[in-house]
């Protein structure tokens with residue numbers, strides 16, 4: 536829930552979520568649509584889906600107690616599985632986050648493309664070496680704290696640093712150059728032309744198999760095309776991660792005749808039931824603009 540937001544913003548969602556699903560078994564038995572409803576407003580809906588899927592695995596097999604099994608759970612990547620394995624089970628595995636990457640890159644003088652697999656693996660070896668001790672949980676925490684409080688991105692507090700004498704970046708004078716900068720992800724411009732099929736006050740929704748944003752979620756039929764430049768005509772814009780979406784609504788007039796043959800995964804829904812299917816704010820923006 537804390538992805539790209541603050542604890543303060545998340546707390547009401549967190550408390551409501553736990554009230555609804557007090558433990559892993561309750562979550563595993565819920566309907567996915569109910570889980571998504573409790574997540575509505577937080578964005579990153581694939582996380583809610585992964586959490587839900589992971590709860591079903593855990594309810595069946597129990598909670599894994601090591602990194603190799605933790606990382607098999609839906610939604611758990613190297614960071615989360617290593618953090619849990621070391622903090623909860625004392626496994627000697629290092630944790631890489633932005634802060635520990637900065638500290639390790641500088642103290643060992645590593646000019647690595649840490650966002651690529653080879654660079655990441657090399658850094659992981661260093662982190663694992665640090666964690667190969669009696670207290671891997673605290674070492675992992677310490678590496679992250681070093682980056683968060685002393686080895687800052689700008690103006691690192693080298694005079695307060697316990698590693699000042701051994702720091703390679705300091706010795707060679709390239710602190711500011713490390714870690715290497717990850718190239719920015721290109722913003723993609725898209726024109727999305729959703730078709731709002733209306734019939735007796737209901738709207739047709741389908742599973743999204745054609746647009747790269749909100750993939751596999753309940754969506755409107757239509758077309759999405761990547762653009763070199765922003766289109767001239769559109770109704771509104773919306774941004775999802777690196778997709779800048781120009782939305783041009785198309786509302787075909789249908790007088791009673793059923794001109795649309797829905798695919799297998801399709802529903803006619805009342806606009807006030809949208810949240811049961813899609814909590815995405817992009818969908819809400821479209822539905823708010825249609826006259827039923």
Ligand code: SF4
Nearest residue numbers: 686691693696699702
């Ligand atoms: S000496 Fe400075 S650059 Fe090196 S690890 Fe410490 S704070 Fe970071």
